Amino acid sequence: xxxxxxxxxGFVLAxxxxxxxxxxxxxxxxxxxxxxxxxxxxxxxxxxxxxxEPLWWVGMAIMIVGEVANFVAYAFAPAVLVTPLGALxxxxxxxxxxxxxxxxxxxxxxxxxxxxxAGSIIIVIHAPQESPITSVQEIWxxxxxxxxxxxxxxxxxLVFILIFHFAPRCGNTNALVFIGICSLMGSLSxxxxxxxxxxxxxxxxxxxxxxxxxxxxxxLVVAIxxxxxxxxxxxxxxxFNTAVVSPIYYVMFTSLTILASVIMFKxxxxxxxxxxxxxxxxxxxxxxxxxxLHTTKDFERSPSFRGVQHFVTLNLF
Amino acid sequence: xxxxxxxxxGFVLAxxxxxxxxxxxxxxxxxxxxxxxxxxxxxxxxxxxxxxEPLWWVGMAIMIVGEVANFVAYAFAPAVLVTPLGALxxxxxxxxxxxxxxxxxxxxxxxxxxxxxAGSIIIVIHAPQESPITSVQEIWxxxxxxxxxxxxxxxxxLVFILIFHFAPRCGNTNALVFIGICSLMGSLSxxxxxxxxxxxxxxxxxxxxxxxxxxxxxxLVVAIxxxxxxxxxxxxxxxFNTAVVSPIYYVMFTSLTILASVIMFKxxxxxxxxxxxxxxxxxxxxxxxxxxLHTTKDFERSPSFRGVQHFVTLNLF
Numbered sequence: 001x002x003x004x005x006x007x008x009x010g011f012v013l014a015x016x017x018x019x020x021x022x023x024x025x026x027x028x029x030x031x032x033x034x035x036x037x038x039x040x041x042x043x044x045x046x047x048x049x050x051x052x053e054p055l056w057w058v059g060m061a062i063m064i065v066g067e068v069a070n071f072v073a074y075a076f077a078p079a080v081l082v083t084p085l086g087a088l089x090x091x092x093x094x095x096x097x098x099x100x101x102x103x104x105x106x107x108x109x110x111x112x113x114x115x116x117x118a119g120s121i122i123i124v125i126h127a128p129q130e131s132p133i134t135s136v137q138e139i140w141x142x143x144x145x146x147x148x149x150x151x152x153x154x155x156x157x158l159v160f161i162l163i164f165h166f167a168p169r170c171g172n173t174n175a176l177v178f179i180g181i182c183s184l185m186g187s188l189s190x191x192x193x194x195x196x197x198x199x200x201x202x203x204x205x206x207x208x209x210x211x212x213x214x215x216x217x218x219x220l221v222v223a224i225x226x227x228x229x230x231x232x233x234x235x236x237x238x239x240f241n242t243a244v245v246s247p248i249y250y251v252m253f254t255s256l257t258i259l260a261s262v263i264m265f266k267x268x269x270x271x272x273x274x275x276x277x278x279x280x281x282x283x284x285x286x287x288x289x290x291x292x293l294h295t296t297k298d299f300e301r302s303p304s305f306r307g308v309q310h311f312v313t314l315n316l317f
Numbered sequence: 318x319x320x321x322x323x324x325x326x327g328f329v330l331a332x333x334x335x336x337x338x339x340x341x342x343x344x345x346x347x348x349x350x351x352x353x354x355x356x357x358x359x360x361x362x363x364x365x366x367x368x369x370e371p372l373w374w375v376g377m378a379i380m381i382v383g384e385v386a387n388f389v390a391y392a393f394a395p396a397v398l399v400t401p402l403g404a405l406x407x408x409x410x411x412x413x414x415x416x417x418x419x420x421x422x423x424x425x426x427x428x429x430x431x432x433x434x435a436g437s438i439i440i441v442i443h444a445p446q447e448s449p450i451t452s453v454q455e456i457w458x459x460x461x462x463x464x465x466x467x468x469x470x471x472x473x474x475l476v477f478i479l480i481f482h483f484a485p486r487c488g489n490t491n492a493l494v495f496i497g498i499c500s501l502m503g504s505l506s507x508x509x510x511x512x513x514x515x516x517x518x519x520x521x522x523x524x525x526x527x528x529x530x531x532x533x534x535x536x537l538v539v540a541i542x543x544x545x546x547x548x549x550x551x552x553x554x555x556x557f558n559t560a561v562v563s564p565i566y567y568v569m570f571t572s573l574t575i576l577a578s579v580i581m582f583k584x585x586x587x588x589x590x591x592x593x594x595x596x597x598x599x600x601x602x603x604x605x606x607x608x609x610l611h612t613t614k615d616f617e618r619s620p621s622f623r624g625v626q627h628f629v630t631l632n633l634f
Contacts, residue, residue, distance in 0.1 A: 285435050
């Protein structure tokens with residue numbers, strides 16, 4: 001098992017991140033319930049009393065900690081490893097909802113959890129090792145290789161077509177339009193987050209990368225991509241049911257991110273066919289588990305908690 | 318990917334076997350339907366007109382071909398590879414039921430199929446290679462090593478306890494009693510089938526093994542184990558619903574067979590921890606897929622086809 005120290009760090013950070021993000025849902029939901037009980041007005045019907053509820057803010061803070069852990073995980077381990085592990089946050093919230101909110105987890109939901117765990121183990125075992133990066137210029141040269149520039153160009157063209165051609169015509173009837181836009185942008189978000197994270201990691205290690213314009217450029221790209229991604233994820237969640245959006249988003253976003261990572265960081269170059277196939281199967285398994293969990297247990301389907309959806313979207317990658 | 322020629326042969330045979338066994342269910346069911354339509358009496362309510370229906374006998378013949386292919390597969394590839402692939406027969410019958418019998422396959426059923434396939438690929442990729450066996454005496458020495466004798470002794474003791482203590486008390490209320498007996502015996506069936514199959518394979522290759530008493534002893538063991546296994550599987554299916562029996566039987570039987578094979582053939586000795594963990598995860602995935610398929614689609618739950626269950630039990634390993 002070729003599991004490098006950096007992969008291990010990234011793996012632990014991704015696990016912590018899933019744990020924080022998963023539990024933040026539950027804490028926020030408890031906060032919402034308490035606020036609803038106190039005021040008699042629910043978030044979904046226009047109440048904003050939950051903003052006065054400290055528990056809700058605790059949940060929010062924990063979610064931000066989780067997102068930061070996720071961000072840092074990308075600096076250490078390949079996206080092929082970190083991104084699919086995001087599915088574990090669903091397990092954490094399903095299990096905590098069972099014990100803390102006393103929501104019954106149906107038997108098929110348990111099966112979904114088991115599958116997500118089994119799939120994640122397979123992905124972790126077969127994760128590739130990235131060659132250590134020593135400067136932001138190195139990332140820059142990876143990002144400007146012809147194959148990756150072609151990927152970026154295709155993403156931008158597709159996003160333009162989706163925004164200007166499809167969104168006005170069928171954006172409100174076909175969930176794939178908005179989810180497509182935010183998944184395509186999401187794959188660029190993760191790549192730029194990884195570039196920025198690696199630069200910051202090097203800076204903290206004493207090799208200041210803030211002197212180079214490349215670092216600031218990556219920061220700009222992160223900002224643009226994340227804002228677009230959040231904007232269109234919110235639109236998707238406003239228009240369609242979370243139970244529809246979440247699994248599709250997970251599939252498209254994770255697949256595109258893995259594709260981008262494989263092109264940019266050449267993750268699969270040193271790997272055997274067996275490892276690559278195992279990884280893909282692991283991903284399919286996690287994906288099936290996610291779909292199963294979402295079809296059996298629709299956490300946020302109840303209209304009473306629709307107000308919380310805009311904040312759910314912070315769980316971007 | 319260390320995939321030997323023998324493993325490939327065993328794999329192809331196991332696939333063919335699953336295909337034959339899976340399609341035999343559908344053909345027999347079509348035969349039963351035709352017989353019921355012709356006579357107005359259904360098999361479940363006592364009719365035996367299906368014995369006059371040629372289609373039913375075609376199904377029966379195809380099932381026997383499938384069982385033979387399965388038997389031969391064990392002569393080439395390790396049980397750790399062949400046994401879990403048995404789950405693929407469920408996929409074949411689910412898909413054929415959809416197209417031929419026009420039974421709708423629910424979406425979760427499709428998910429179950431995807432999982433069984435993904436899990437099987439992982440198992441196949443990480444399957445161990447067995448050291449080639451050149452004579453029946455070699456198998457005899459593997460079967461008489463202390464660790465395996467201990468396993469056999471424990472199985473016999475457990476089976477006796479289950480038959481004489483638990484079966485009279487709670488055999489009709491607890492499905493685990495009958496299924497436990499036939500799974501325990503099943504693990505010995507597969508090991509003796511593997512021993513006999515290997516001896517016959519060597520015989521066909523020109524190295525006559527029928528001269529040795531060991532071969533005849535294995536034949537006796539196969540007969541005893543298979544008869545006991547069929548007997549108690551029939552009892553389980555008579556007493557409980559197929560939808561309850563099948564997944565439990567698949568889990569217990571496959572787990573015990575893998576355990577027996579790992580002890581007797583030391584399948585895991587030359588393998589890395591990563592391969593072993595991947596295999597176990599793949600097994601868990603196939604298992605989850607099987608459960609999902611059985612909970613969403615209960616092929617033989619309908620009482621009108623109960624009569625066929627006694628023949629279903631031919632699908633032993």
